[in-house]
Amino acid sequence: MTSLNLALPQPGTVRRKGFIGRALANPVFLFGAVLLGLIVAMAALAPLLAPYNPLAQNMLTRTVSPFWMSDGNWAHPLGTDGLGRDYLSRIIYGARISLLIGVFTVICSGIIGTVMGVLAGYFGGKIDLVINFLIMTRLTLPVVMVALAVVALFGGSLIVVVLVLGLLLWDRFAVVMRSAVMQIRNQEYIQAAQSMGYSTPKLLFKELLPNIFDRLAVIATFEMAHAILLEASLSFLGLGVQPPTPSWGLMVAEGRQYLLFDSWLILIPGAAICVLVLAINMIGDGLRDALAPENRN
Amino acid sequence: MLQYLMQRIGLALLVCVAVSLLAFTLLNASGDVAISMAGEEASAAQIDAIREEMGLNRPVLVRYGEWLGNAVHGDFGNSLFFRQPVAELIADRLPRTLTLAVMSLAVMLLLSVPLGVLAALYPNSLIDRAALLIAVLGQAMPNFWFALVLIVIFSLTLGVMPPSGSATLKHYVLPAVALGYYSTPPMMRLIRQGMIEALSSDYIRTAKAKGIGTTKIVFKHALRNAVIPVVSLSAVQFGNMLGGSVVIEAVFGIHGLGFLAWESISRMDLPVVQAVLLIVAVFYIVIVLLADFINAWLDPRIRIQ
Numbered sequence: 001m002t003s004l005n006l007a008l009p010q011p012g013t014v015r016r017k018g019f020i021g022r023a024l025a026n027p028v029f030l031f032g033a034v035l036l037g038l039i040v041a042m043a044a045l046a047p048l049l050a051p052y053n054p055l056a057q058n059m060l061t062r063t064v065s066p067f068w069m070s071d072g073n074w075a076h077p078l079g080t081d082g083l084g085r086d087y088l089s090r091i092i093y094g095a096r097i098s099l100l101i102g103v104f105t106v107i108c109s110g111i112i113g114t115v116m117g118v119l120a121g122y123f124g125g126k127i128d129l130v131i132n133f134l135i136m137t138r139l140t141l142p143v144v145m146v147a148l149a150v151v152a153l154f155g156g157s158l159i160v161v162v163l164v165l166g167l168l169l170w171d172r173f174a175v176v177m178r179s180a181v182m183q184i185r186n187q188e189y190i191q192a193a194q195s196m197g198y199s200t201p202k203l204l205f206k207e208l209l210p211n212i213f214d215r216l217a218v219i220a221t222f223e224m225a226h227a228i229l230l231e232a233s234l235s236f237l238g239l240g241v242q243p244p245t246p247s248w249g250l251m252v253a254e255g256r257q258y259l260l261f262d263s264w265l266i267l268i269p270g271a272a273i274c275v276l277v278l279a280i281n282m283i284g285d286g287l288r289d290a291l292a293p294e295n296r297n
Numbered sequence: 298m299l300q301y302l303m304q305r306i307g308l309a310l311l312v313c314v315a316v317s318l319l320a321f322t323l324l325n326a327s328g329d330v331a332i333s334m335a336g337e338e339a340s341a342a343q344i345d346a347i348r349e350e351m352g353l354n355r356p357v358l359v360r361y362g363e364w365l366g367n368a369v370h371g372d373f374g375n376s377l378f379f380r381q382p383v384a385e386l387i388a389d390r391l392p393r394t395l396t397l398a399v400m401s402l403a404v405m406l407l408l409s410v411p412l413g414v415l416a417a418l419y420p421n422s423l424i425d426r427a428a429l430l431i432a433v434l435g436q437a438m439p440n441f442w443f444a445l446v447l448i449v450i451f452s453l454t455l456g457v458m459p460p461s462g463s464a465t466l467k468h469y470v471l472p473a474v475a476l477g478y479y480s481t482p483p484m485m486r487l488i489r490q491g492m493i494e495a496l497s498s499d500y501i502r503t504a505k506a507k508g509i510g511t512t513k514i515v516f517k518h519a520l521r522n523a524v525i526p527v528v529s530l531s532a533v534q535f536g537n538m539l540g541g542s543v544v545i546e547a548v549f550g551i552h553g554l555g556f557l558a559w560e561s562i563s564r565m566d567l568p569v570v571q572a573v574l575l576i577v578a579v580f581y582i583v584i585v586l587l588a589d590f591i592n593a594w595l596d597p598r599i600r601i602q
Contacts, residue, residue, distance in 0.1 A: 133308075133311070133312070133315070136308070136312050137312050137315045137316055137319070139533075139581075140312055140316050140536075140578045140581050140582055141316060141319070141320075141540075141574075141578060142537075142539070142540020142541070142574065142577045142578065142581075143540065143541075144540060144541055144543050144544065145540055145543060145555070145558050145562075145570075145573065145574055145577065146320075146323075146574065148543065148558070148559065148562050149323070149324060149562050149570055149574070150323070152562045152563065152565065153324070225436070225437075229439050232439045232441075232442075233439060233440075233441060233544050236439075236441050236544065236547075237543070237544065237547055237559060238563070239562065239563070249439065249441075252439075252441065252442055252445065256445065259445065259448065259449065259453065260453055263449045263453070266442065266445050266446075266449075267446070267449075270438070270439060270442035270445070270446070273437075273438075273439050273442065274434075274437045274438050274439075274442075275437075277436070277437040277438075277439075278433065278437040281433065281436055281437060
């Protein structure tokens, strides 16, 4: 009996190893991961990579075309904006804003949503009712409008944007964590831990959380993409990150007045947002397939 | 059935109250309207006079009660900027946002239903791949940017669509495509998944064995069962479109509810912002509630539970 038990692998560890392994075997995941890796490297090495200071204006070189156009040149590979700032440098630094917003918003919303979901799923009853009510209320609030109003009231700094998005985007974490915990709370290893006298916090952190971690990772990626898109929208509407900070959404807004003749001014930063969100979503898709291979078709 | 209805309506009312309380306290707890209204060179006495006039010196909860009581009767106070009743402003702007949302919903369904069904009928085929590509792009593109790209292509280059305004239904086509496309991917995925499940179920196999034609099986038997989650998601998406139309209305210069919210937020015209937030939330609640009832009517399993 005991030898049989020893021969069985620890359920948690093997599953997670398999999880990452399965994801890595997926070309979609791999492509997304490499793409995101490149963007993160670009953001981290921005001071080394950017040919110019992203904030330096030059009235003599305004709206220079990018290199692929007949009047473009390689001194400014992606051209310059209406204030003569080098567009490539602004794109490189802009990656920092999007990534910071994405990561910190997900940390914030992930903690709130996971705590709520785990509490609702594990304890059930009245706690579950209250948390369900909170989720419903949150879903009823129009995210963009509330975020705009809060930024208008508290000012458009990076911290305010992260906090407001973090306080708004926890719903999917809560919903998924709640049902995940409900699924596993009656499984034998949880009951075993209970009967061994584990304290509730120890049980939640040591037994429950590691087993829903993979699902958490899947939502975290999609929510990160969501947060990045929302920041871009807020900045586009002038109530997000404030100028002269190079935010991609803000760059699209600034390029709007040149829509007719220099439409590349909006095309480039928009394409940058697309590539980043695409990379993150591919990672999310890969993780989701690794989580439930049977759902692939 | 009646008990189910009453439960859902009661819960919806509670959510309405919670949302209105949140919107009101959020907007009132921070910043001082009197100061921003009085302007930069106002004296302390002038600010106090404005506070007195607007009743801002009373506790937030008292003002909330009064505001909600009036709101229930359709009185949202006066706009600080337009100097006219907020209710009038909203009545004037709401039809444009509703038109946009209905057309966006139509765009979403016209894209997602055929693509989702075809992708389910021919998994891993060329059409399935194309549908996947459309979904992936739709989820990655910021909708304001997609809207601008549409303007560049169809208004500025081809000259076939108006770039802004809301004079005719034609003005709503590009905005509806921009807003509808963004909510297409989840819907398409849902339909594809639902159809695949329905098509592989026992009753479809029986229908096939009985020699019923493919068209009839797809439309009469499979699609009918896949439609229930579609109703729920459509309702949620429609509610989200009402709130999310801010960005699209701003790009196309459509003076709807979203545009009103945006300009009022920038001007700190709080009575308008509060009212728009509440209206959008109430619309969302009512639409989701209606979808629940439609589903309970479509599927007896739901109402018996």
